[in-house]
Amino acid sequence: MSLLNKYDLFFDKENNVYQIRTKSDAITIEFTDQEKESIFNSIVKLYERKEFLTFQQLQEKLITNFQKDKIIDVIQELRECSILTEENFEEAPEAKKTDSPFSLYLPLGENKSLFDIKIGFFGEPILGKKINEKATDYGYHEFNILDIHKKATEKEVYSLFQLNDFIIVDSSSWNPHMMEFINEIALEENKPWILYDGKIDLANISIGPIFHGRETGCYDCYRSRIRSNDEFSSYTDAYENYLKDRKANSKIEAIPNVIKDIIASIIIMDVSKYLGGWYPPETWRSCLIFNIHNYQISKHHFLKAPICNKCKPSLDYNPSPWLESLTLKT
Numbered sequence: 001m002s003l004l005n006k007y008d009l010f011f012d013k014e015n016n017v018y019q020i021r022t023k024s025d026a027i028t029i030e031f032t033d034q035e036k037e038s039i040f041n042s043i044v045k046l047y048e049r050k051e052f053l054t055f056q057q058l059q060e061k062l063i064t065n066f067q068k069d070k071i072i073d074v075i076q077e078l079r080e081c082s083i084l085t086e087e088n089f090e091e092a093p094e095a096k097k098t099d100s101p102f103s104l105y106l107p108l109g110e111n112k113s114l115f116d117i118k119i120g121f122f123g124e125p126i127l128g129k130k131i132n133e134k135a136t137d138y139g140y141h142e143f144n145i146l147d148i149h150k151k152a153t154e155k156e157v158y159s160l161f162q163l164n165d166f167i168i169v170d171s172s173s174w175n176p177h178m179m180e181f182i183n184e185i186a187l188e189e190n191k192p193w194i195l196y197d198g199k200i201d202l203a204n205i206s207i208g209p210i211f212h213g214r215e216t217g218c219y220d221c222y223r224s225r226i227r228s229n230d231e232f233s234s235y236t237d238a239y240e241n242y243l244k245d246r247k248a249n250s251k252i253e254a255i256p257n258v259i260k261d262i263i264a265s266i267i268i269m270d271v272s273k274y275l276g277g278w279y280p281p282e283t284w285r286s287c288l289i290f291n292i293h294n295y296q297i298s299k300h301h302f303l304k305a306p307i308c309n310k311c312k313p314s315l316d317y318n319p320s321p322w323l324e325s326l327t328l329k330t
Contacts, residue, residue, distance in 0.1 A: 005051070007083070009044060020083060027081055039066050039074045052088055055279045069215050076280045117275055118142040120160040122152070122182070123170020123196070124252065130264035131168060138272050148173050148249060154181055161185045165192075166275060168267060172198025174250040176240045183219035186211060187311055194271060194283060195219065196263070199253045205290045207266055208283025209302045210274060216285065218311035222302060259292050266290070 007020045018029040018040070031037035039062060046053060046061055055075065062071050078084040119140055121128040128145040135143045146152050146160050148170065157178065161167055169182055186193050190213050197206035211218055227233050243250060266288065273281040282288055282299065289298045 006087070027083065033070070035066060036070050036074050039071055040078075042066075043074065043078070047088065052090075054090060056277050058089075059277050067215065069212060072280050072284050076284060079280065114139045114272065114276060115141055117166065118144065118164040119271070120144045120146070120164030120167045121170070122146045122157060122160060122167065123148050124173055125149070126257065127170055127172075127196070127260050127264065128168075130257075130260050131268055134264050134268040138268060148175065148178075152178075154178075157182060158185055161189050161191050161193075166271060167191060167193035168196065168271065169193055170196045170198070172196065172255075173252040174198075174243065175248065176244045177247045179219060179223075183310060187214060187218060192274070194267065195222070196267060197287075199255070200289070203291050203293055205255070205259075205263065205292060207263065207288040207290060208270070209285055209287055210270075210281060210283050214311040217302065218308065220310040221308050224308075225302065255292065262295075263290065 007022060009018065009020050011017075012019045012028070015028070016030070018031075020027045020029065029040070031040070042062055042065070043058065046058065058075060059068070059071060075084065079089070117140060119135060119142070121131060121143065123146075125145060125147045128147075132143040132145065142164075144160065144164060146156060161182075167182075167186070169179075171179060182193075185191070192210060192212035194208060194210045195206075200206045209222065210216070211222075227236065230236050239250075242248075270281045270283050273279045274284070285302050287300045287302055289300060291297075
């Protein structure tokens with residue numbers, strides 16, 4: 001069922017919003033980012049011609065004119081408010097071929113299949129080996145592990161980012177100095193990476209978000225968000241400074257290997273969604289919180305900071321700067 005068969009869609013000039021509605025149900029969309037508004041209008045036009053589109057088809061139609069991160073943003077929002085549903089939008093099973101060329105996240109002309117994509121891992125080696133096992137099942141043939149416990153140098157970390165297409169960073173053994181360095185390299189190299197933050201309390205583990213470039217926000221944005229919700233932030237700041245002065249790793253909490261196996265599966269599945277362009281990854285602008293006791297997963301959205309001295313994201317003026325530029329109301 002197409003968008004226009006299911007909803008009336010029009011621009012409401014009086015209220016300066018788009019309305020997507022039926023008689024009894026209304027969703028309003030307000031843009032402060034012109035490119036995202038153009039993406040939205042392009043998606044609507046595509047659905048005027050075809051009732052059903054996959055995520056990969058949408059990206060292929062839009063990627064030559066728009067930034068990938070903004071395409072994913074708009075599609076994610078339309079999914080979350082149930083404008084894009086299984087009736088008109090889905091992952092294409094036939095697209096899941098590891099030998100198919102993908103160019104959606106790489107610079108123009110750098111077509112690669114999952115077989116050819118190189119993944120780097122920096123962190124605790126047991127988790128790295130488990131992710132490598134899952135990556136092999138998915139069809140990846142090169143997975144490079146840099147052990148955080150062997151006092152990896154900045155030069156080695158820099159090489160890891162240069163030689164691989166995507167990086168998985170395990171921060172369960174927290175090294176504030178190295179995390180700042182990784183953030184700088186990723187921005188400098190415009191390299192996509194995902195953060196595994198390990199335990200955030202006695203019960204929960206944090207997976208994500210994926211960072212790519214300046215407009216997704218960066219690790220410094222993420223750190224600021226986490227710290228703003230930390231009621232013991234003064235103690236955390238002191239511990240961070242203690243580790244940073246020594247360029248040291250924090251002590252790591254014990255996590256059962258069976259839990260690491262689950263975490264490894266989640267990470268490689270979501271990374272593959274992103275690299276293959278099959279479907280919006282769950283960790284795009286979000287963290288997955290996994291409870292190691294009852295195995296429940298919750299999702300927390302990560303919003304880039306409107307002012308960040310590291311990534312300096314370009315933002316249109318927004319009277320509510322802590323809200324994303326695409327605002328949906330039901």
